[in-house]
Amino acid sequence: MRFLEIVFRGCGKLPRDAVFHLGFKIANGKISHAVYTPRGVVYVSSKCEECVVYRVLEKGHVYRIKIREGLVYVITEEKKAVVKLLRENRERVLAYRPVPVKRIVVTPFQGEVLAKMADGGNLSTTARARGVSKVAVYKTFKLALRKVVELV
Secondary structure, three states: EEEEEEEEOOOOOOOOOOEEEEEEEOOOOEEEEEEEEEEEEEEEEEEEHOHHHHHHHHOEEEEEEEEEOEEEEEEEEOOOHHHHHHHHHOOOOEEEEEOHHHOOOHHHHHHHHHHHHOOOOOHHHHHHHHOHHHHHHHHHHHHHHHHHEEEE
C-alpha cells in the first residue's frame, strides 16, 4: 500500500486557530467537521460536494488529518481516484507527495517494544530479552511512540 500526504487550502469556514480535526458528522446532506481550537471544539458545516476532504474520504482510507496555520494536511492511501480528484480540485490543493510507509506504519519490533513498555517493562529488560543494546531499544521506542502520537 502506498500513501500520499496532501496539503489543502483550508475552507473559508475553518477557524484560523483550528489545531486538530476530530471527526465528521453527516446529517441532511451536510457534513460537519469537528475541529479542536484553543477555545474548545467547533463544528464547521458545508455541503458534501463542496468539501474536498470529505471527497478524499469517499475515495479511500484516510490515515490522518491535521490542521496547521489554516492548512489541512491529510495522509491517505494513494489511489487513481484520489489523484484524479486532486487534479480536478487544483484551486484547493497546494501540494501532494508520496509518504514512505515506514514513516507511518509501526514495525513488528516497534510493536513488541511498545507492548513490553506498556506492560511495565523497562529498557534494560527489553534489551536483554532481544539481545540488543539499551540504546537500540530506546531509539526504537522513541520512533514507535512518535508514530503512535501521529495517529492521535
